[in-house]
Amino acid sequence: MYNISFFKKILVLSSIILLYSCDKDYNSIGGDLIGDNHFDLSTYTSNVLAYNQKIGPIQSDNLAINPLGIYKNPNFGETTANFNTQLTLASVISTTTVSTRPFVTSVVLTIPYYYNASKTVTNTDGSHVYTLDSIYGADKAPMKLSIHESGYYMRDTDPTGGFQLAQKYYTNQNTDFENAKVSSRLNDAADLAQNDSFFFDPAEHVVKTTDSITKVETVTRTPPGMQLNLNKGYFKTKIIDGAIAGKLASNDVFKEYFRGLYFKMEKSGSSEGNLAMLNFKAGKITINYNEDLSTTATGGAVTVTRVKKSIVLNMTGNSVSLLNNSFGASGIAYNALPNTGNTTAGDGKLYLKGGEGSLAIIDLFDKKDLKGYDVNGKLTGPNGVSDELDDLRYPADGKKWLVNEANLVFHIDASTMANNYEPRRIYLYDFTNHRPVVDYYNDASTSVDAKKSKTVFDGNINTDATSKRGLTYKIRITNQIRNLIKNVDSTNVKLGLVVTEDISTVASYKVRTPNAFITQAPKASVMNPLGTILFGNNIPFGDPNYDKRLKLEIFYTKPN
Template sequence: MRNNSFFKIILIAITVVFFTSCDKDFNTIGGDLIGNEHFGLVNSNYNVISYNQKIGPIQSNNLPVNALGVYEDAVFGTTEASFATQVILSPSNPVSVNPVIGKNPVIESVILNIPYFSTVTKTDPTSGESTYRLDSIYGPEKSKIKLSVYESGYFMRDLDPLTGFLEPQKFYTDQADDFNNLIASARLNNDTDVSQNDAFFFNPDERKETTTVDEKETVTRFAPAMRLFLNKDYFKTKIIDAAKKIDGTDPGKLTTNDVFKNFFRGLYFKVEKSGSNIGQMAMMNFKGGTITIKYKEDSSATEGERVEKSIVLNLTGNTVNLLSNTNATDYTNATNPSVIDTISGDTKLYLKGGEGAMAVLNLFGKTDVRGYDEDGKPTVGSNNVPDELDDLRNPTDKKKLLINEANLIFHVDGAVMGTNKLPNRMYLYDLKNHRPILDYVADGAGLLVYGGVLNATKVDDKTYKFRITNHIRNLINNKDSTNVKLGVVVTADINNSAMNILRLPLKEGTTLTRAPQASVMSPMGVVLHGGTANVPEDKRLKLEIYYTKPN
């Protein structure tokens, strides 16, 4: 009997502890379970001061993907994206470092090949032929651009001498003149087929090659790619004649890649508009590109016989994306430092990738009360109006709020954007410390809770929503936490939170020193409604918080 009573007491004690623990965890657990229905919760909207910020020239070297082409946008203007890359001798398949060239070499072809990002949409079961859709392409299908490929005379060093060769060398979006002034060859893609140069376009068609062995034909199919025929005479002089010969002579230019990268400093892909064509832009993985030099030479084993050989060059090493912008008038005016309203906020927010623009957010800001400066400290304002964040931290009834959910909701300015293509995603981050906010860090694969995804279910009211519950909880519960300003940009890759350096000296009106790398990689732009009083209330940028108050 005594044992039974003892176990009953233990069971009751455990039950009490369990429910007490659950109650303490309600604030955290409850927020993760909240959906679109907020039964029994109090909802309040809070002010957000938001304004435009031009980014300016920014570090664009060694990006994961690079833009190439012309993108014409009615709202933001026209961007021309050129590209430069070092070239290295392939270390494998075949080994092209320090090749030995036989007698009487003659080049058969020099082919530049860079795969596009593409998706198979249909495959013919009879012929095996596939239809592809090119991904990450912007502008009208098959619209032409002028593409010129040159040898670059600009040496892209690995380390920065200004840092005592302790830091990597940085290259920036506005350095096109540096490469234009040091072009080291005539145009290499000088084929008579204008689709190779003056009227180039990103071709979505599958390519096939037919080979015959013992009277049997074999068809090999290839996904869409940039495939350019480069000048054979040039590569005969630059590569074949510069390599070690079978007779022992050696100019010493292809002995190692360190020597080769100084001898052949790389390729410069220069882009211009092609006549009246609007043009197209593609995001490309140049590091997957190759130059294959196929040649024939005398056989060393059989007199009179010719053998086929090849040298492969990889488009790896240092790279830089070079951007030239002709901005639309409204975009230029909206991001002019003289008209940006950092106190009351801007009515329209212009977000543009590349060498573009972003929005700066000051949560809990009001025009007639103190807001928060770039260090997160309160600024001086009217003392007779309470501060919203202080009210949440110190409620008048002394009852601590349980924050269940907090969202930032941006509305697309449909009247301005019209039928323009919209970015699929935006990135919200801690502007002061150049790092993700807590909700980004806490989220899982895909960052779907954190959000920033375009919601186009309502044609007349497209939105982007960020869940910033953890960020707001931290601000309210930890009174020593700093209410830092937030930045929001378009992004090409939500999983990339790296930051790139802006070029010094900074452009007038730019106070940033860094901006998100994934924004540099995107050519897209969007205009959003700000949080000012003259924006219709249902379209106004707002911070909405759902919370419960303990009884």
């Protein structure tokens, strides 16, 4: 009898907890719906205000991925992407480590390229055919590449901030680094593919070695990457002799002595060139040299004791992406845009461009504020809150909405973007506070590639099944809208929209010349060289694209 009573109590208690949990979580049901079939949910469409905002020169130091090359965008003009990086010693070298009789055999700079592993073909002889990824422009387009020793010292800290702040470097500082270079071109090999006619080569690198005793040949194959022979005499003097002089005894001393490399891209002949995204941090310079440790003469014969050595310089110091933009015929419309768009009525088209580019600012809900409500839901005067949002918070029938899903759907101006490379993803964030929106934080979806996580929050391009061209981007802001409606003290912040190279990178970088509208922008946008054109809200009725105007869609239910 006691056990039966006990289990009855447990059953009742469990039921109460279950009912409470269901009630508590009811607002979240359907919040992560993936499809567009919303069954019997009611739909509410709200107009939004969206306008363009140019970013201008922006902080671009120490990015995880950097562009290098020349890219002519059909809608945004031409960008030339140069690069500067410090070098660091893989291991410090004392003055006694290097003898006074070294002979440099080779100096090789290597930087890996990104390639699409799913498209790699393995031939019967063991060789591979690779397809490069993250490269934009004509295939194998030649360019003039010049690599110089940099004379610009990249400080770690900003002395104007009392050395408490990291030193910032910006996209428009190319002239500073160009004027500070201290060497002639270091990649001066006779092979023009390493300088005057350089191109991003998808071929694998093959090295054959033969054992001196067994005569067995070994073939080593590595994926494609930049592999350049640098001037041996220059590095003999600068690095080997520098080591003897004690300049390689610590990285601090070395970075002051050898201030890094400056990569400069120029057009080659009539070629428009192309642009690749590179992980320079994975790059290095390998200086191979022989040392004659001793020379012994015996009976007229000379015996030399020789050893092979190497010094590795990594590209892991401070770096900066340097961008030169020219607009010409292909960028006339973009260049003619005002720095800040129509903040009153919104813009008909939204121009998102990475690098030293532009973003869109979005205001949710109508801005009319003629009335308000007190804590009891009774009408008062203007309260600084959109009347539309007030009405959603205090519906006339008294039945609070249960928001199941809320989306912003951005339609791509497909005809204008027809000949463009399209960004694979866009990113929506809290523009007012320079941080992600709550839906970003609440999305725990993951991917093997961190850049492809947050699939519920979305922002990935949706393409036509046949043409593979972009149609829309959709971003879910369900929790953002829930909070605004449910919590009267929630602030309806401005939202920012940018192209992104990496959805997992949410930090912001400083605009070099801030103004009343913009002071910073997402770092991942600086990393992306592409742009897209989306339809905004200001499209007049009767226009063929009227139905593609930007709107907020809310799917909801009401309690009976």
